[in-house]
Amino acid sequence: MKKTVSVIGAGPGGLTAACLLARRGYSVDLFEKNDQVGGRNARLEIDGFKFDTGPTFLMLLSLLEEVFHELGRNLEDYLELKRIDPLYRLRFSDGTDFHPSSNLGVMLDEIKRVFPGDEKHYLKFLENEGRKFDYIIPCLRVPYSTPGAFFSRRFLRALPHLDFMKNVYDRLASYFSHEQMRISTSFQAKYLGMSPWHCPATFTILPYIEHKWGIFHPIGGLNEISHTMARIFAEEGGRLHLSTPVEQILIENGRAVGVRLQNQREIRSDSVVINADFAYAMTQLVPERHRPKYTDAKLKQREYSCSTFMLYLGLDKLYDIPHHNVVFAKDYHQNIREIIESKVLSADPSYYLQNACITDPTLAPPGKSTLYVLVPVPNNSSGIDWHREKQAFRDKIIAAICRNPELRDLSEHIEVEKVITPADWETEYHVYQGAVFNLSHTIFQMLYLRPRNRFEEFGASYLVGGGTHPGSGLPTIYQSGRISSDLLTADLPQKF
Ligand SMILES: Cc1cc2nc3c(=O)[nH]c(=O)nc-3n(C[C@H](O)[C@H](O)[C@H](O)COP(=O)(O)OP(=O)(O)OC[C@H]3O[C@@H](n4cnc5c(N)ncnc54)[C@H](O)[C@@H]3O)c2cc1C
Known part of the structure; x- marks a missing residue:
């Protein structure tokens, strides 16, 4: 008899684990509440305009390639990947535009043009952060299920390079003399929804990763990765149940024994993999008596990332601006303090624009284009009433975008639009x-102190996704799927 696994959620983490386990011969049922796979990485389609709901930067491609390799497949056979270079356009309020590149020669010329003198410091940045990356990456490949993991040779060798006690901004400021160059290499802390002034300097590897290995866009959007994984899952014999929300994880004698669906059917299985957002899954799917470490009150006290206000615009024209664009507030530090500390809406917000059709015309009808707008804003602990603020904030962001000379007439070219607020995310x-x-x-909230891949509160349960180790972001989420699948395979070996 095949061993059985229930997976809750077909986001990138759940799909990775489901594919790997099905490939290894487990009988896998994947339950997804939505009518399509992907979760935050789902496709959003409005009248022929196609958007990625969430992720638009694919980095550290090698980790995804490794997952496909483990699935006995080549990534390039499934996805057409475009390298985006220059990586993005960074625009500052004084009119400075900076176009970082993952091509070293191009990058050094660009630094010389915009931030003269910092090009030699950039070489030092690459050298030091590269060394750090080489120590840290092996630590992200293994679980931290016991305190003993901190005494492994691997971790002890990496420890001096982890820079836990410094923050991203201070570490990078020590390389560069131009303030805007410092911001250009530290804003990536926002990929974790954190402030560069608070995020542990361990994460200076984020700018290093994109500068060294580049950023990719799969034709059709990053959601193609999730749709491809769903196809592979079916090819490996997995059963995907769309529009099938899980209501509760069944726990008996301290072990997960299956799930109860919203339609009240109970599915028994040998193990359960949880991909639904960690704190949501705990508060909504697990009775409180089974999670003393993660009671509602304790979860509330944890620190969470910021949220995002999203605008998806279908336009009747294509603007000639780069694929990825970041526009910084005049006082970026103040903007970050407002998002993370005072938790109020900034009068002058920073924002990100994705003009994907400049690379990928498949996303819109001929002659038209999509514009994806992401504005980092406080999470819902702010108490902001988004029903009241939504329209005014939307208008403010459109007005801000129209202050870019190339986008002055944007409002006249919007055919369709959708907004997602932090309240909608919840x-x-x-x-x-x-x-x-x-x-x-x-x-x-990292490593052993993050909710663990082999979940610590009840047996036969495993976490995958951004809420467990190694953390948020697609490459690390794919890695969480691998780590948890390996743990499950070790705990519940298949007997053929
Ligand atoms: C706006 C935005 C931009 C981002 N940009 C990037 C980027 O550029 N690059 C990058 O690497 N990362 C980015 N991220 C971060 C991260 O990579 C993605 O959010 C990723 O999709 C998270 O994957 P996950 O598997 O952890 O969770 P999710 O994608 O949220 O998957 C969880 C799944 O569980 C399902 N589910 C929930 N409850 C139930 C239930 N009761 N029953 C059944 N199913 C359920 C959900 O519907 C969902 O499909 C971004 C995130 C956001 C939101």
Whole structure:
């Protein structure tokens, strides 16, 4: 008899684990509440305009390639990947535009043009952060299920390079003399929904990763990765149940024994893999008596990432601006303090624009284009009433975008649009507090101190996704799927 596994959620983490386990011969049922796979990485389609709901930067491609390799497949056979270079356009309020590149020669010329003198410091940055990356990456490949993991040779060798006690901004400021160059290499802490002034300096590897190995866009959007994984899952004999919300994880004698669906059917299985947002899953799917470490009150006290206000615009024209664009507030530090500390809406917000059709015309009808707008905002612990603020904030962001000379006439060219607010992330996407980048990556919520891949509260259960180790972001989420599948395979070997 095949061993059985129930997976809750077909986001990137759940799909990775489901594919790997099905490939290894487990009998896998994957339950997804929505009518399509992907979760925050789902496709959003409005009248022929196709958007990625969430992730738009694919980095550290090698980790995804490794997953496909383990599945006995080549990534390139399934996805057409475009390298985006220059990586993005960074625009500052004084009119400075900076176009970082993953091509070293191009990058050094660009630094010389915009931030003269910092090009030699950039070489030092690459050298030091590269060394750090080489120590850290092996630590992200293994679980931290016991305190003993901290005494492994691997971890002890990496320890001096982890820079837990410094923050991303201070570490990078020590390389560069131009303030805007410092911001250009530290804003990536926002990929974790954190402030560069608080995020542990361990994560200076984020700018290094994109500068060294680049950023990719799969034709059709990043959601193609999730749809491809769903196909592979079916090819490996897995059973995907769309529009099938799980209501509760069944726990008996301290072990997960299956799930109860919203339609009241009970599915028994040998193990359960949880991909639904961690704090949501705990508060909604697990009776409190089974999670003393993660009671509602304790979860509330944890630190969470910021949220995002999203605008998806279908346009009747294509603007000639780069694929990825970041526009910084005049006082970026103040903007970050407002998002993370005072938790209010900034008068002058920073925002990100994705003009994907400049690379990928498949996303819109001929002659038209999509514009994806992401504005980092406080998570829902702010108490902001988004029903009241939504329209005014939308208008403010459109007005801000129209202040870019190339986009002055944007309002006249919007054919369709959709807004997702932090309140929507919480109610429609089941993301606790709308904190879309999960639990913050503070030193108290990383490695052994993050909810563990082999879940510590009850047996036969495994976490995958941004809420567990190694953390938020697609490459690490794919890695969480691998780590948890390996643990499950070790705990519940198949007997053929
Ligand atoms: C706006 C935004 C931009 C981002 N940009 C990037 C980026 O550029 N690059 C990057 O690497 N990362 C990015 N991320 C971060 C991260 O990579 C994605 O959020 C990723 O999709 C999270 O994957 P996951 O598997 O952890 O969770 P999810 O994608 O949230 O998957 C969880 C799944 O569980 C399902 N579910 C929930 N409750 C139930 C239930 N009761 N029953 C059944 N199913 C349920 C959900 O519907 C969902 O499909 C971004 C995130 C957001 C929100």
